[in-house]
Amino acid sequence: MAFQNLLIKQSGTIQYIIINRENKLNALNNITIEELHNAIKHAFNDDSVGGVIITGAGQKAFVAGADIAEFEGKDIDEGREIARKGHKLVFDFIANGNKPVIAAINGYALGGGLELAMACHLRIAADNAKMGLPEVTLGLIPGYGGTQRLTQLAGRGKALELIMTADIITAQQALEFGLVNHVVESDKLLESTEELMQKILTRAPLALASVIRAVNSVGKHGFETEIDEFSRCFGTDDFKEGVTAFLQKRKPDFKGK
Incomplete structure (x- = not known):
């Protein structure tokens, strides 16, 4: 471009x-x-x-x-x-x-x-x-x-x-x-x-996007947005990888999925 x-x-x-x-x-x-x-x-x-x-x-x-x-x-x-x-x-x-x-x-x-x-x-x-x-x-x-x-x-x-x-x-x-x-x-x-x-960028990409949305909602139903974004993370492969890596005491390999 x-x-x-x-x-x-x-x-x-x-x-x-x-x-x-x-x-x-x-x-x-x-x-x-x-x-x-x-x-x-x-x-x-x-x-x-x-x-x-x-x-x-x-x-x-x-x-x-x-x-x-x-x-x-x-x-x-x-x-x-x-x-x-x-x-x-x-x-x-x-x-x-x-x-x-x-x-x-x-x-x-x-x-x-x-x-x-x-x-x-x-x-x-x-x-x-x-x-x-x-x-x-x-x-x-x-x-x-x-x-x-x-x-x-x-x-x-x-x-x-x-x-x-x-x-x-x-x-x-x-x-x-x-x-x-x-x-x-x-x-x-x-x-x-x-x-x-x-x-x-070593952190989970989908979680980073959720952070941006949650912080941007401060003063505008912020707590509800945080709850929604928090719960949404549970449906991602990155969440599963993050928890598994934590329990296995290794660095996570996030894919943004």
Whole structure:
């Protein structure tokens, strides 16, 4: 599958999706949004892919935001469609995916870029990364899930502060606020991200998908969803293999069935 604004690389069962608009600081334009959807959908449906790492090309930016030039002249209905399309094709699509997705934040993650990182299930940031939601400086608010996911990660007070001030924060501050899981040296970012993904991929794939669904249901019948997902696992071959391996004191060989 050929893309104009993405690079796709495979490392074992890990697929890298690299946003490749370095001269535009990897900003998300319409073409990139559509290509991300197609790439992620393909990865979710490809049995050879266990998990996805999303990062940006170059050293300056993960994604510096949406391509604001495409917003010029748009009216209320068109603005609603921009946000709704982004949610459907990329942001909610990643968050509700059946495989783990980790953002490797290698520079600026601003606006839509930070929203993309927050839609991923985990985030690892280079120590020189900068993050923020500066939309109010444009007379906007975050429209790709930023108000919701930042609140879930950092809490209501900190989310309101960061969004209303439009402050750009460091990777270390993001770690302190709960916005990222780990901060590593920039030259070890992909290595560290891949190590975390490899660890995750030793676990049962169907159970990982159940974890994502259960955690995403927090606040929305979460306990019932957990019960449903827990019970569903009992019907999988991976559950039988996991229990057998535990009793035999060996490592399990999960097949995702």
